[in-house]
Amino acid sequence: MLGYRFLKAQPTQYVIKFRNGRPQREGAGLSMLYFAPTTTLVVVPTGSINEPFIFQEVTADYQEVTIQGQITYRVANPGQTAALLNFALDAKGGYASEDPGKLSQRLIDQVRVAMRAELQGLVLQEALTSGDRLVGKVSDVLRAAPTIEALGLEVLGLSVLAVKPKPETARALEAGAREELLRRADEAIYARRNAAVEQERAIKENELNTEIAVENKKRQIADAQMDAERALRERQRQIEEEDMAGKITIEERRRQLVGLSVANAREEADAKAYGINTMMKAFAASDAGVLKALASVGMEPGQLMALAFRDLADNATKIGQLNVSPDLLREMMAAR
Numbered sequence: 001m002l003g004y005r006f007l008k009a010q011p012t013q014y015v016i017k018f019r020n021g022r023p024q025r026e027g028a029g030l031s032m033l034y035f036a037p038t039t040t041l042v043v044v045p046t047g048s049i050n051e052p053f054i055f056q057e058v059t060a061d062y063q064e065v066t067i068q069g070q071i072t073y074r075v076a077n078p079g080q081t082a083a084l085l086n087f088a089l090d091a092k093g094g095y096a097s098e099d100p101g102k103l104s105q106r107l108i109d110q111v112r113v114a115m116r117a118e119l120q121g122l123v124l125q126e127a128l129t130s131g132d133r134l135v136g137k138v139s140d141v142l143r144a145a146p147t148i149e150a151l152g153l154e155v156l157g158l159s160v161l162a163v164k165p166k167p168e169t170a171r172a173l174e175a176g177a178r179e180e181l182l183r184r185a186d187e188a189i190y191a192r193r194n195a196a197v198e199q200e201r202a203i204k205e206n207e208l209n210t211e212i213a214v215e216n217k218k219r220q221i222a223d224a225q226m227d228a229e230r231a232l233r234e235r236q237r238q239i240e241e242e243d244m245a246g247k248i249t250i251e252e253r254r255r256q257l258v259g260l261s262v263a264n265a266r267e268e269a270d271a272k273a274y275g276i277n278t279m280m281k282a283f284a285a286s287d288a289g290v291l292k293a294l295a296s297v298g299m300e301p302g303q304l305m306a307l308a309f310r311d312l313a314d315n316a317t318k319i320g321q322l323n324v325s326p327d328l329l330r331e332m333m334a335a336r
Helices: 078-084 099-119 124-128 131-143 146-150 167-284 288-295 301-314 326-335
Strands: 004-008 013-019 022-028 031-035 039-045 049-058 064-075 153-165
Touching (some): 013 031, 013 078, 039 078, 049 099, 099 131, 131 153, 153 167
Antiparallel strands (some): 004 031, 013 039
16 A cells, blocks of 8 residues: 555664654564555664774873774663664655664774873873784773763674784884894804803813813822832831841840850860869879770770770880780770
């Protein structure tokens, strides 16, 4: 029929039906037949929306940076949103105003304001590495922002994809970072060489200490050998002195013994001479025959025969003839 139309909304669309300026029906995902000349339909999307953003801001040290990211939000209170913005449909089924397209921009403006407030407290190098910090701070600011609450919006998520400086600033930072890396590399090389020199010096010191210890040990051994040889020589000298003293003592004793022997022999000879002299003096006054007789006392028969023949020989001039019988000669031979 003329003037009647049918609407079938999606589950993520909140529909409010106005008639004669008063809400007649509202809800998410409604389907209805309405009379277009007297009915106004307001459709507010309630699904999550991802809106990218990119803008430039200035840091505390007056360096310009570009912030790129995205924000995810949804309409949490469609009635409140529809009361502030025009989400009414026109005769062709599209939005009758540009307010639905401005909703995301208003939210991005709030993000920019919060980002600017945070970046003004950071220098360039801090800002380039503060993505997570910006996300946390700005998210807290957005949740507490009265404008967003008045629009009936709920921020589901915020992410900062990049914080970039100007190209010439980036090249300067890269040069500084490159020089810093080169300096660190030089320091690492120097440290490695220094460590190698220190290790080489430690090795040389250990070798010298080892050689010194070996020489000291050799010297100790040599000193010990010299002491042992000195002690051995001293002991040999003492032994030789003891041997010499012993030999001197033996020679002295031998000399004393010889002297005693000579003295004893002299005394014995003197005693014998004295005895002989005394006997000779005693025999000098005696008769020769008596002496012979005394000398023949205790002689053997053969000796007596010899003395007898000697007497015969002494008186041979006085003996005319001497006869010796065979028996006598036999006795004389047997006496031998």
